[in-house]
Amino acid sequence: MEQSIHTLPRVLIDEASIAARLDALAVEITDFYRGKPLTVVAILSGSLLFAADLLRRIPLPLQLECLNVSSYNGLESSGVVHFLDDRLPSLEGRCVLLLDDILDTGLTLDEVRLKLVSEAGLVSMHAAVLLQKRKARAREVCADWVGFEIGDKFVVGYGLDYEGEYRNLPYVGVLEASQVRSRNSGKS
Ligand code: 5GP
Ligand code: MG
Numbered sequence: 001m002e003q004s005i006h007t008l009p010r011v012l013i014d015e016a017s018i019a020a021r022l023d024a025l026a027v028e029i030t031d032f033y034r035g036k037p038l039t040v041v042a043i044l045s046g047s048l049l050f051a052a053d054l055l056r057r058i059p060l061p062l063q064l065e066c067l068n069v070s071s072y073n074g075l076e077s078s079g080v081v082h083f084l085d086d087r088l089p090s091l092e093g094r095c096v097l098l099l100d101d102i103l104d105t106g107l108t109l110d111e112v113r114l115k116l117v118s119e120a121g122l123v124s125m126h127a128a129v130l131l132q133k134r135k136a137r138a139r140e141v142c143a144d145w146v147g148f149e150i151g152d153k154f155v156v157g158y159g160l161d162y163e164g165e166y167r168n169l170p171y172v173g174v175l176e177a178s179q180v181r182s183r184n185s186g187k188s
Contacts, residue, residue, distance in 0.1 A: 009156055009166065009173030013148055018130075018158060018171070019053075021147050026057030029097070029128065029145060037123070038062040039094040043069050043112060045167065046101030049159040050130040050147075054099065065089035071108050075154050075162070075180065081111040092121035101159045102131040103146070106139035113141070131155065131172065148172075 042051040044066050055064065068084035071077055096116060100109055109127055117125055128145035135152040150172075156162045157169030163181065166173075 007176070007179065009169065009175050009179065011171050012150065012153075012155060012174050013158075013172040015170045018147070022050075022054050022057055025128065025145050025147060026054055029054075030058050030060055032126075033058075033060055033062070033095060033097070036095045037093060038097060039065060039089070039091055040097045040099060041065045041067055041089060041091075041112075041116065043067050043098065043100040043108065046159045046161070047099045047130070049167070050101055051099045054128070063094070065091075067112060069108060069112060077105050077107060079105075079107065081108050083115065088115065088119060091116060091119050094122060095124045096122055096126070098125070098127040100127065100129045100143075102133065102155070103129045103137075103141070103143055104133050104135075106137035106141040109143065110139040110141040130158070131160075 038060060040051065040055060040062055042048065042064065045068070055062070067089070069081055070084060071081045098109065098112060103109060109129070113125060113127070116122065126144040129143040130147040132143060132146045132149050133152050134149055153174055154162070155172050155174055156166035157171050157173045159167050160172070161167045162175060
């Protein structure tokens with residue numbers, strides 16, 4: 001018999017809504033960075049799909065860097081941000097746009113910001129997130145561009161995982177209780 005884990009998560013934000021929102025965000029971001037030396041820093045793995053779809057809508061010369069960061073354990077933030085790369089990108093003279101999948105406690109964006117701002121010669125730092133949870137944050141941090149505000153629920157899909165799975169869903173969805181395993185050992 002098929003396991004309940006194989007049923008698809010309930011749709012929260014569908015593919016067409018994501019595409020329409022990315023069109024609008026891309027226009028704003030393109031206007032903002034026109035004529036500036038833009039470097040996009042995508043926080044992986046969660047922002048992979050968001051970055052790929054957003055950047056294809058931004059017709060500007062830009063550089064792309066990726067930062068491998070992990071903070072989640074299953075359904076909960078571990079409270080510690082791990083930088084998994086040996087080196088940070090060189091950002092001297094660059095206007096940096098950070099991309100992340102979701103702003104939850106604010107820890108990840110804040111830690112990444114602090115780490116990159118300590119790099120010499122960075123011109124500016126802004127951030128865009130696909131999703132932002134409506135909740136009080138552990139860190140006072142906000143994104144300059146937000147795709148969608150959502151309630152304080154655990155979501156998956158469109159880059160976001162649960163225990164390493166669901167990132168390839170073309171929509172953002174919510175896991176049903178039957179899809180959550182009893183033991184949490186995932187990463188984000
Ligand atoms: P924060 O550091 O703001 O608490 O969370 C940022 C990271 O935690 C995100 O980049 C994402 O990887 C992970 N995260 C936060 N909320 C969720 C969620 O609802 N679903 C999933 N899959 N990951 C989340
Ligand atoms: Mg992430």
